[in-house]
Amino acid sequence: MSVYDLTGRKALVTGGARGLGAGMAEALARAGAAVVIGDVQEELGKATADALRESGATAGFVSLDVTEDASWESAVSQTIAELGGLDIVVNNAGVEISGLVVDLDPADVRRMLEVNVLGTALGVKHAFRAMRPDGPAGSGGAVVNISSVAATIPFPGIAGYAATKSAVDRLTRVAALESGKLGYGVRVNCVYPGLVPTDMGAKLAADMVTLGLWPSAEAAVGDVIGLTPLGRLGEVADMADAVVFLASDGARFITGAGLPVDGGMGM
Structure with missing residues:
Protein backbone atom coordinates (compact mmCIF):
# COMPACT_ATOMS: atom_id res chain seq x y z
CA MET A 1 0.00 0.00 0.00
CA SER A 2 1.27 3.48 -0.87
CA VAL A 3 2.24 5.75 2.02
CA TYR A 4 0.00 8.37 0.37
CA ASP A 5 -3.07 6.12 0.61
CA LEU A 6 -5.62 7.68 2.98
CA THR A 7 -8.09 4.81 2.98
CA GLY A 8 -9.86 4.69 6.33
CA ARG A 9 -8.92 8.27 7.27
CA LYS A 10 -11.57 10.87 8.10
CA ALA A 11 -11.06 14.50 7.14
CA LEU A 12 -12.66 17.90 7.72
CA VAL A 13 -11.83 20.65 5.21
CA THR A 14 -12.81 24.24 6.01
CA GLY A 15 -13.74 26.58 3.20
CA GLY A 16 -14.24 23.47 1.11
CA ALA A 17 -17.27 24.64 -0.85
CA ARG A 18 -15.24 26.04 -3.76
CA GLY A 19 -11.80 26.98 -5.03
CA LEU A 20 -8.74 25.55 -3.35
CA GLY A 21 -10.78 24.01 -0.55
CA ALA A 22 -12.99 22.06 -2.94
CA GLY A 23 -9.89 20.84 -4.76
CA MET A 24 -8.32 19.73 -1.48
CA ALA A 25 -11.47 17.87 -0.45
CA GLU A 26 -11.54 16.13 -3.84
CA ALA A 27 -7.86 15.14 -3.63
CA LEU A 28 -8.28 13.75 -0.11
CA ALA A 29 -11.29 11.74 -1.26
CA ARG A 30 -9.42 10.49 -4.31
CA ALA A 31 -6.66 9.27 -1.96
CA GLY A 32 -9.27 7.26 -0.07
CA ALA A 33 -10.31 9.53 2.79
CA ALA A 34 -13.89 10.16 3.86
CA VAL A 35 -14.38 13.92 3.77
CA VAL A 36 -16.68 16.46 5.40
CA ILE A 37 -16.74 19.99 3.99
CA GLY A 38 -17.19 22.79 6.51
CA ASP A 39 -18.28 26.17 5.14
CA VAL A 40 -20.63 29.11 5.63
CA GLN A 41 -21.81 28.69 2.04
CA GLU A 42 -24.32 25.94 2.71
CA GLU A 43 -25.91 25.53 -0.73
CA LEU A 44 -22.59 25.47 -2.54
CA GLY A 45 -20.96 23.29 0.12
CA LYS A 46 -23.74 20.72 -0.08
CA ALA A 47 -23.44 20.67 -3.88
CA THR A 48 -19.68 20.07 -3.63
CA ALA A 49 -20.25 17.22 -1.17
CA ASP A 50 -22.93 15.77 -3.47
CA ALA A 51 -20.47 15.82 -6.38
CA LEU A 52 -17.90 13.96 -4.29
CA ARG A 53 -20.48 11.31 -3.37
CA GLU A 54 -21.45 10.95 -7.02
CA SER A 55 -17.80 10.17 -7.78
CA GLY A 56 -17.92 7.31 -5.26
CA ALA A 57 -16.45 9.08 -2.24
CA THR A 58 -17.82 9.19 1.28
CA ALA A 59 -18.55 12.87 1.79
CA GLY A 60 -20.74 15.21 3.79
CA PHE A 61 -21.28 18.85 4.69
CA VAL A 62 -21.47 20.76 7.96
CA SER A 63 -22.22 24.43 8.45
CA LEU A 64 -19.12 26.04 9.92
CA ASP A 65 -18.25 29.63 10.73
CA VAL A 66 -14.57 29.27 11.56
CA THR A 67 -14.56 32.46 13.66
CA GLU A 68 -17.04 31.00 16.18
CA ASP A 69 -15.90 28.61 18.89
CA ALA A 70 -19.34 27.03 19.27
CA SER A 71 -19.60 26.51 15.51
CA TRP A 72 -16.32 24.60 15.55
CA GLU A 73 -17.44 22.46 18.48
CA SER A 74 -20.64 21.55 16.65
CA ALA A 75 -18.93 20.91 13.30
CA VAL A 76 -16.29 18.62 14.77
CA SER A 77 -18.90 16.72 16.79
CA GLN A 78 -21.06 16.26 13.66
CA THR A 79 -18.06 15.16 11.60
CA ILE A 80 -17.04 12.52 14.13
CA ALA A 81 -20.62 11.28 14.38
CA GLU A 82 -21.02 11.06 10.61
CA LEU A 83 -17.62 9.58 9.74
CA GLY A 84 -16.90 7.61 12.89
CA GLY A 85 -13.75 9.52 13.75
CA LEU A 86 -11.45 12.37 12.72
CA ASP A 87 -7.83 12.05 11.54
CA ILE A 88 -7.25 15.09 9.30
CA VAL A 89 -8.23 18.76 9.62
CA VAL A 90 -7.40 21.16 6.79
CA ASN A 91 -7.70 24.79 7.87
CA ASN A 92 -8.22 26.30 4.43
CA ALA A 93 -10.94 28.93 5.02
CA GLY A 94 -9.57 32.40 4.42
CA VAL A 95 -10.30 35.87 3.08
CA GLU A 96 -8.11 38.35 1.20
CA ILE A 97 -8.95 42.06 1.16
CA SER A 98 -6.49 44.17 -0.80
CA GLY A 99 -5.50 47.69 0.16
CA LEU A 100 -2.58 50.08 0.40
CA VAL A 101 -1.07 50.62 3.83
CA VAL A 102 -1.72 54.36 3.51
CA ASP A 103 -5.44 53.61 3.11
CA LEU A 104 -5.66 50.78 5.65
CA ASP A 105 -9.22 50.05 6.77
CA PRO A 106 -9.35 48.67 10.32
CA ALA A 107 -12.56 46.75 9.56
CA ASP A 108 -10.90 44.93 6.68
CA VAL A 109 -7.89 43.98 8.79
CA ARG A 110 -10.11 42.78 11.64
CA ARG A 111 -12.06 40.60 9.21
CA MET A 112 -8.87 38.97 7.91
CA LEU A 113 -7.57 38.49 11.45
CA GLU A 114 -10.81 36.83 12.50
CA VAL A 115 -11.03 34.40 9.58
CA ASN A 116 -7.38 33.76 8.75
CA VAL A 117 -5.82 33.79 12.22
CA LEU A 118 -8.58 33.17 14.75
CA GLY A 119 -10.34 30.73 12.41
CA THR A 120 -7.17 28.70 11.97
CA ALA A 121 -6.33 28.83 15.68
CA LEU A 122 -9.78 27.54 16.60
CA GLY A 123 -9.40 24.81 14.01
CA VAL A 124 -6.17 23.65 15.61
CA LYS A 125 -7.76 23.87 19.07
CA HIS A 126 -10.69 21.64 18.18
CA ALA A 127 -8.56 19.25 16.14
CA PHE A 128 -6.33 18.75 19.18
CA ARG A 129 -9.29 18.24 21.50
CA ALA A 130 -10.79 15.65 19.18
CA MET A 131 -7.63 13.77 18.17
CA ARG A 132 -5.58 13.66 21.38
CA PRO A 133 -5.67 10.40 23.37
CA ASP A 134 -8.55 11.49 25.63
CA GLY A 135 -10.57 13.00 22.78
CA PRO A 136 -13.65 11.57 21.03
CA ALA A 137 -11.54 10.54 18.02
CA GLY A 138 -8.48 9.77 20.12
CA SER A 139 -6.07 8.35 17.54
CA GLY A 140 -3.88 11.33 16.71
CA GLY A 141 -3.73 12.65 13.19
CA ALA A 142 -2.64 15.56 11.03
CA VAL A 143 -3.55 19.23 10.79
CA VAL A 144 -2.69 21.11 7.62
CA ASN A 145 -2.99 24.89 7.77
CA ILE A 146 -3.10 26.98 4.60
CA SER A 147 -0.78 29.97 4.73
CA SER A 148 0.37 31.76 1.54
CA VAL A 149 3.41 32.73 -0.46
CA ALA A 150 2.48 36.19 0.85
CA ALA A 151 3.97 35.08 4.16
CA THR A 152 7.36 34.55 2.55
CA ILE A 153 7.76 37.51 0.15
CA PRO A 154 6.84 41.21 0.16
CA PHE A 155 4.07 41.98 -2.33
CA PRO A 156 2.32 45.35 -2.59
CA GLY A 157 -1.33 45.87 -1.83
CA ILE A 158 -1.79 42.94 0.58
CA ALA A 159 -0.09 44.01 3.82
CA GLY A 160 -2.97 42.91 6.05
CA TYR A 161 -3.37 39.58 4.28
CA ALA A 162 0.37 38.93 4.36
CA ALA A 163 0.45 39.69 8.08
CA THR A 164 -2.33 37.23 8.82
CA LYS A 165 -0.79 34.48 6.70
CA SER A 166 2.55 35.05 8.44
CA ALA A 167 0.70 34.52 11.70
CA VAL A 168 -0.62 31.18 10.40
CA ASP A 169 3.00 30.09 9.88
CA ARG A 170 3.99 30.94 13.47
CA LEU A 171 0.81 29.41 14.87
CA THR A 172 1.57 26.18 13.01
CA ARG A 173 5.01 25.85 14.54
CA VAL A 174 3.94 26.59 18.12
CA ALA A 175 1.02 24.18 17.82
CA ALA A 176 3.29 21.44 16.48
CA LEU A 177 5.62 21.91 19.44
CA GLU A 178 2.79 21.80 21.97
CA SER A 179 1.30 18.68 20.38
CA GLY A 180 4.63 16.90 20.54
CA LYS A 181 5.46 17.90 24.11
CA LEU A 182 1.98 17.04 25.40
CA GLY A 183 1.77 13.72 23.59
CA TYR A 184 -1.26 14.53 21.46
CA GLY A 185 0.00 12.52 18.49
CA VAL A 186 -1.09 15.22 16.05
CA ARG A 187 1.30 16.54 13.40
CA VAL A 188 0.79 20.20 12.41
CA ASN A 189 2.16 21.64 9.18
CA CYS A 190 1.28 24.39 6.74
CA VAL A 191 1.38 25.03 3.01
CA TYR A 192 2.35 28.28 1.30
CA PRO A 193 0.34 28.31 -1.96
CA GLY A 194 1.44 30.53 -4.81
CA GLY A 234 -0.14 27.40 -9.65
CA GLU A 235 -3.02 25.01 -10.20
CA VAL A 236 -5.55 23.81 -7.68
CA ALA A 237 -4.17 20.28 -8.01
CA ASP A 238 -0.67 21.48 -7.10
CA MET A 239 -1.91 22.74 -3.74
CA ALA A 240 -4.31 19.84 -3.15
CA ASP A 241 -1.66 17.19 -3.73
CA ALA A 242 0.64 18.91 -1.23
CA VAL A 243 -2.13 18.73 1.38
CA VAL A 244 -2.60 15.01 0.69
CA PHE A 245 1.14 14.48 1.18
CA LEU A 246 1.24 16.31 4.52
CA ALA A 247 -1.85 14.43 5.71
CA SER A 248 -0.41 11.05 4.72
CA ASP A 249 2.10 8.63 6.21
CA GLY A 250 4.54 9.90 3.62
CA ALA A 251 4.95 12.87 5.97
CA ARG A 252 4.91 10.81 9.15
CA PHE A 253 8.12 12.41 10.52
CA ILE A 254 7.26 15.96 9.44
CA THR A 255 5.72 18.46 11.85
CA GLY A 256 6.07 22.18 12.43
CA ALA A 257 7.05 22.69 8.79
CA GLY A 258 5.96 25.05 6.07
CA LEU A 259 5.87 23.65 2.53
CA PRO A 260 6.18 26.21 -0.30
CA VAL A 261 4.01 25.23 -3.26
CA ASP A 262 4.75 28.32 -5.29
CA GLY A 263 6.92 27.30 -8.22
CA GLY A 264 9.95 28.76 -6.45
CA MET A 265 8.50 32.28 -6.16
CA GLY A 266 9.24 32.58 -2.46
CA MET A 267 12.73 31.16 -2.35
Whole structure:
Protein backbone atom coordinates (compact mmCIF):
# COMPACT_ATOMS: atom_id res chain seq x y z
CA MET A 1 0.00 0.00 0.00
CA SER A 2 1.27 3.48 -0.87
CA VAL A 3 2.24 5.75 2.02
CA TYR A 4 0.00 8.37 0.37
CA ASP A 5 -3.07 6.12 0.61
CA LEU A 6 -5.62 7.68 2.98
CA THR A 7 -8.09 4.81 2.98
CA GLY A 8 -9.86 4.69 6.33
CA ARG A 9 -8.92 8.27 7.27
CA LYS A 10 -11.57 10.87 8.10
CA ALA A 11 -11.06 14.50 7.14
CA LEU A 12 -12.66 17.90 7.72
CA VAL A 13 -11.83 20.65 5.21
CA THR A 14 -12.81 24.24 6.01
CA GLY A 15 -13.74 26.58 3.20
CA GLY A 16 -14.24 23.47 1.11
CA ALA A 17 -17.27 24.64 -0.85
CA ARG A 18 -15.24 26.04 -3.76
CA GLY A 19 -11.80 26.98 -5.03
CA LEU A 20 -8.74 25.55 -3.35
CA GLY A 21 -10.78 24.01 -0.55
CA ALA A 22 -12.99 22.06 -2.94
CA GLY A 23 -9.89 20.84 -4.76
CA MET A 24 -8.32 19.73 -1.48
CA ALA A 25 -11.47 17.87 -0.45
CA GLU A 26 -11.54 16.13 -3.84
CA ALA A 27 -7.86 15.14 -3.63
CA LEU A 28 -8.28 13.75 -0.11
CA ALA A 29 -11.29 11.74 -1.26
CA ARG A 30 -9.42 10.49 -4.31
CA ALA A 31 -6.66 9.27 -1.96
CA GLY A 32 -9.27 7.26 -0.07
CA ALA A 33 -10.31 9.53 2.79
CA ALA A 34 -13.89 10.16 3.86
CA VAL A 35 -14.38 13.92 3.77
CA VAL A 36 -16.68 16.46 5.40
CA ILE A 37 -16.74 19.99 3.99
CA GLY A 38 -17.19 22.79 6.51
CA ASP A 39 -18.28 26.17 5.14
CA VAL A 40 -20.63 29.11 5.63
CA GLN A 41 -21.81 28.69 2.04
CA GLU A 42 -24.32 25.94 2.71
CA GLU A 43 -25.91 25.53 -0.73
CA LEU A 44 -22.59 25.47 -2.54
CA GLY A 45 -20.96 23.29 0.12
CA LYS A 46 -23.74 20.72 -0.08
CA ALA A 47 -23.44 20.67 -3.88
CA THR A 48 -19.68 20.07 -3.63
CA ALA A 49 -20.25 17.22 -1.17
CA ASP A 50 -22.93 15.77 -3.47
CA ALA A 51 -20.47 15.82 -6.38
CA LEU A 52 -17.90 13.96 -4.29
CA ARG A 53 -20.48 11.31 -3.37
CA GLU A 54 -21.45 10.95 -7.02
CA SER A 55 -17.80 10.17 -7.78
CA GLY A 56 -17.92 7.31 -5.26
CA ALA A 57 -16.45 9.08 -2.24
CA THR A 58 -17.82 9.19 1.28
CA ALA A 59 -18.55 12.87 1.79
CA GLY A 60 -20.74 15.21 3.79
CA PHE A 61 -21.28 18.85 4.69
CA VAL A 62 -21.47 20.76 7.96
CA SER A 63 -22.22 24.43 8.45
CA LEU A 64 -19.12 26.04 9.92
CA ASP A 65 -18.25 29.63 10.73
CA VAL A 66 -14.57 29.27 11.56
CA THR A 67 -14.56 32.46 13.66
CA GLU A 68 -17.04 31.00 16.18
CA ASP A 69 -15.90 28.61 18.89
CA ALA A 70 -19.34 27.03 19.27
CA SER A 71 -19.60 26.51 15.51
CA TRP A 72 -16.32 24.60 15.55
CA GLU A 73 -17.44 22.46 18.48
CA SER A 74 -20.64 21.55 16.65
CA ALA A 75 -18.93 20.91 13.30
CA VAL A 76 -16.29 18.62 14.77
CA SER A 77 -18.90 16.72 16.79
CA GLN A 78 -21.06 16.26 13.66
CA THR A 79 -18.06 15.16 11.60
CA ILE A 80 -17.04 12.52 14.13
CA ALA A 81 -20.62 11.28 14.38
CA GLU A 82 -21.02 11.06 10.61
CA LEU A 83 -17.62 9.58 9.74
CA GLY A 84 -16.90 7.61 12.89
CA GLY A 85 -13.75 9.52 13.75
CA LEU A 86 -11.45 12.37 12.72
CA ASP A 87 -7.83 12.05 11.54
CA ILE A 88 -7.25 15.09 9.30
CA VAL A 89 -8.23 18.76 9.62
CA VAL A 90 -7.40 21.16 6.79
CA ASN A 91 -7.70 24.79 7.87
CA ASN A 92 -8.22 26.30 4.43
CA ALA A 93 -10.94 28.93 5.02
CA GLY A 94 -9.57 32.40 4.42
CA VAL A 95 -10.30 35.87 3.08
CA GLU A 96 -8.11 38.35 1.20
CA ILE A 97 -8.95 42.06 1.16
CA SER A 98 -6.49 44.17 -0.80
CA GLY A 99 -5.50 47.69 0.16
CA LEU A 100 -2.58 50.08 0.40
CA VAL A 101 -1.07 50.62 3.83
CA VAL A 102 -1.72 54.36 3.51
CA ASP A 103 -5.44 53.61 3.11
CA LEU A 104 -5.66 50.78 5.65
CA ASP A 105 -9.22 50.05 6.77
CA PRO A 106 -9.35 48.67 10.32
CA ALA A 107 -12.56 46.75 9.56
CA ASP A 108 -10.90 44.93 6.68
CA VAL A 109 -7.89 43.98 8.79
CA ARG A 110 -10.11 42.78 11.64
CA ARG A 111 -12.06 40.60 9.21
CA MET A 112 -8.87 38.97 7.91
CA LEU A 113 -7.57 38.49 11.45
CA GLU A 114 -10.81 36.83 12.50
CA VAL A 115 -11.03 34.40 9.58
CA ASN A 116 -7.38 33.76 8.75
CA VAL A 117 -5.82 33.79 12.22
CA LEU A 118 -8.58 33.17 14.75
CA GLY A 119 -10.34 30.73 12.41
CA THR A 120 -7.17 28.70 11.97
CA ALA A 121 -6.33 28.83 15.68
CA LEU A 122 -9.78 27.54 16.60
CA GLY A 123 -9.40 24.81 14.01
CA VAL A 124 -6.17 23.65 15.61
CA LYS A 125 -7.76 23.87 19.07
CA HIS A 126 -10.69 21.64 18.18
CA ALA A 127 -8.56 19.25 16.14
CA PHE A 128 -6.33 18.75 19.18
CA ARG A 129 -9.29 18.24 21.50
CA ALA A 130 -10.79 15.65 19.18
CA MET A 131 -7.63 13.77 18.17
CA ARG A 132 -5.58 13.66 21.38
CA PRO A 133 -5.67 10.40 23.37
CA ASP A 134 -8.55 11.49 25.63
CA GLY A 135 -10.57 13.00 22.78
CA PRO A 136 -13.65 11.57 21.03
CA ALA A 137 -11.54 10.54 18.02
CA GLY A 138 -8.48 9.77 20.12
CA SER A 139 -6.07 8.35 17.54
CA GLY A 140 -3.88 11.33 16.71
CA GLY A 141 -3.73 12.65 13.19
CA ALA A 142 -2.64 15.56 11.03
CA VAL A 143 -3.55 19.23 10.79
CA VAL A 144 -2.69 21.11 7.62
CA ASN A 145 -2.99 24.89 7.77
CA ILE A 146 -3.10 26.98 4.60
CA SER A 147 -0.78 29.97 4.73
CA SER A 148 0.37 31.76 1.54
CA VAL A 149 3.41 32.73 -0.46
CA ALA A 150 2.48 36.19 0.85
CA ALA A 151 3.97 35.08 4.16
CA THR A 152 7.36 34.55 2.55
CA ILE A 153 7.76 37.51 0.15
CA PRO A 154 6.84 41.21 0.16
CA PHE A 155 4.07 41.98 -2.33
CA PRO A 156 2.32 45.35 -2.59
CA GLY A 157 -1.33 45.87 -1.83
CA ILE A 158 -1.79 42.94 0.58
CA ALA A 159 -0.09 44.01 3.82
CA GLY A 160 -2.97 42.91 6.05
CA TYR A 161 -3.37 39.58 4.28
CA ALA A 162 0.37 38.93 4.36
CA ALA A 163 0.45 39.69 8.08
CA THR A 164 -2.33 37.23 8.82
CA LYS A 165 -0.79 34.48 6.70
CA SER A 166 2.55 35.05 8.44
CA ALA A 167 0.70 34.52 11.70
CA VAL A 168 -0.62 31.18 10.40
CA ASP A 169 3.00 30.09 9.88
CA ARG A 170 3.99 30.94 13.47
CA LEU A 171 0.81 29.41 14.87
CA THR A 172 1.57 26.18 13.01
CA ARG A 173 5.01 25.85 14.54
CA VAL A 174 3.94 26.59 18.12
CA ALA A 175 1.02 24.18 17.82
CA ALA A 176 3.29 21.44 16.48
CA LEU A 177 5.62 21.91 19.44
CA GLU A 178 2.79 21.80 21.97
CA SER A 179 1.30 18.68 20.38
CA GLY A 180 4.63 16.90 20.54
CA LYS A 181 5.46 17.90 24.11
CA LEU A 182 1.98 17.04 25.40
CA GLY A 183 1.77 13.72 23.59
CA TYR A 184 -1.26 14.53 21.46
CA GLY A 185 0.00 12.52 18.49
CA VAL A 186 -1.09 15.22 16.05
CA ARG A 187 1.30 16.54 13.40
CA VAL A 188 0.79 20.20 12.41
CA ASN A 189 2.16 21.64 9.18
CA CYS A 190 1.28 24.39 6.74
CA VAL A 191 1.38 25.03 3.01
CA TYR A 192 2.35 28.28 1.30
CA PRO A 193 0.34 28.31 -1.96
CA GLY A 194 1.44 30.53 -4.81
CA LEU A 195 -1.03 32.49 -6.94
CA VAL A 196 -3.75 30.24 -8.37
CA PRO A 197 -6.34 31.55 -10.86
CA THR A 198 -9.36 30.81 -8.65
CA ASP A 199 -12.01 33.47 -8.01
CA MET A 200 -9.85 34.83 -5.20
CA GLY A 201 -6.76 34.91 -7.41
CA ALA A 202 -8.59 36.69 -10.22
CA LYS A 203 -9.97 39.27 -7.79
CA LEU A 204 -6.48 39.88 -6.41
CA ALA A 205 -5.14 40.62 -9.89
CA ALA A 206 -8.03 43.01 -10.57
CA ASP A 207 -7.46 44.72 -7.21
CA MET A 208 -3.86 45.48 -8.17
CA VAL A 209 -5.19 47.56 -11.07
CA THR A 210 -7.74 49.35 -8.89
CA LEU A 211 -4.98 50.25 -6.42
CA GLY A 212 -2.86 51.72 -9.24
CA LEU A 213 -0.05 49.19 -8.80
CA TRP A 214 -0.29 47.62 -12.28
CA PRO A 215 -1.81 48.89 -15.54
CA SER A 216 -3.82 45.71 -16.09
CA ALA A 217 -4.65 42.39 -14.46
CA GLU A 218 -2.74 40.67 -17.25
CA ALA A 219 0.37 42.72 -16.45
CA ALA A 220 0.09 41.84 -12.75
CA VAL A 221 -0.23 38.15 -13.52
CA GLY A 222 2.63 38.36 -16.01
CA ASP A 223 4.92 39.86 -13.38
CA VAL A 224 3.97 37.11 -10.90
CA ILE A 225 4.85 34.51 -13.50
CA GLY A 226 8.10 36.36 -14.14
CA LEU A 227 8.97 36.02 -10.45
CA THR A 228 8.25 32.28 -10.56
CA PRO A 229 11.18 30.06 -11.63
CA LEU A 230 8.84 27.35 -12.94
CA GLY A 231 7.28 29.97 -15.20
CA ARG A 232 3.57 29.49 -14.58
CA LEU A 233 0.78 30.10 -12.11
CA GLY A 234 -0.14 27.40 -9.65
CA GLU A 235 -3.02 25.01 -10.20
CA VAL A 236 -5.55 23.81 -7.68
CA ALA A 237 -4.17 20.28 -8.01
CA ASP A 238 -0.67 21.48 -7.10
CA MET A 239 -1.91 22.74 -3.74
CA ALA A 240 -4.31 19.84 -3.15
CA ASP A 241 -1.66 17.19 -3.73
CA ALA A 242 0.64 18.91 -1.23
CA VAL A 243 -2.13 18.73 1.38
CA VAL A 244 -2.60 15.01 0.69
CA PHE A 245 1.14 14.48 1.18
CA LEU A 246 1.24 16.31 4.52
CA ALA A 247 -1.85 14.43 5.71
CA SER A 248 -0.41 11.05 4.72
CA ASP A 249 2.10 8.63 6.21
CA GLY A 250 4.54 9.90 3.62
CA ALA A 251 4.95 12.87 5.97
CA ARG A 252 4.91 10.81 9.15
CA PHE A 253 8.12 12.41 10.52
CA ILE A 254 7.26 15.96 9.44
CA THR A 255 5.72 18.46 11.85
CA GLY A 256 6.07 22.18 12.43
CA ALA A 257 7.05 22.69 8.79
CA GLY A 258 5.96 25.05 6.07
CA LEU A 259 5.87 23.65 2.53
CA PRO A 260 6.18 26.21 -0.30
CA VAL A 261 4.01 25.23 -3.26
CA ASP A 262 4.75 28.32 -5.29
CA GLY A 263 6.92 27.30 -8.22
CA GLY A 264 9.95 28.76 -6.45
CA MET A 265 8.50 32.28 -6.16
CA GLY A 266 9.24 32.58 -2.46
CA MET A 267 12.73 31.16 -2.35
